[in-house]
Amino acid sequence: MAGTEIEWVSTAEAAQRLGIGARTLYRLIDQGEVPAYKFGRVIRLQQGEIDAYIDRVRIAPGSLQHLYPDPKQPDADTHD
Numbered sequence: 854m855a856g857t858e859i860e861w862v863s864t865a866e867a868a869q870r871l872g873i874g875a876r877t878l879y880r881l882i883d884q885g886e887v888p889a890y891k892f893g894r895v896i897r898l899q900q901g902e903i904d905a906y907i908d909r910v911r912i913a914p915g916s917l918q919h920l921y922p923d924p925k926q927p928d929a930d931t932h933d
Contacts, residue, residue, distance in 0.1 A: 860900040864889075867898045871907070881906075 862870070867887075868878040881887040888902045 861897045862900050862903065864896050864898065867903055870900075870903055 864875060864878055868875050871878065873881075878887065882889040882896070882898075887898065887906050889896050889898050891897075
């Protein structure tokens with residue numbers, strides 16, 4: 854990684870970027886979903902790894918159909 858500068862962010866900045874609370878961020882870190890680094894008593898995250906996490910958890914179009922009901926289909930057996 855010669856010549857590449859790492860952009861470090863605090864947990865507060867990372868949580869804000871992800872739109873989540875600190876507790877949720879710590880859970881994601883603890884579960885290995887988001888990489889983090891401890892320097893003494895300070896936890897830091899790499900901006901590039903946060904962006905990579907955002908890309909990984911992107912919802913694919915058409916994958917949420919189970920969350921909303923299908924419109925009622927007319928019954929083929931009923932005739933008026």
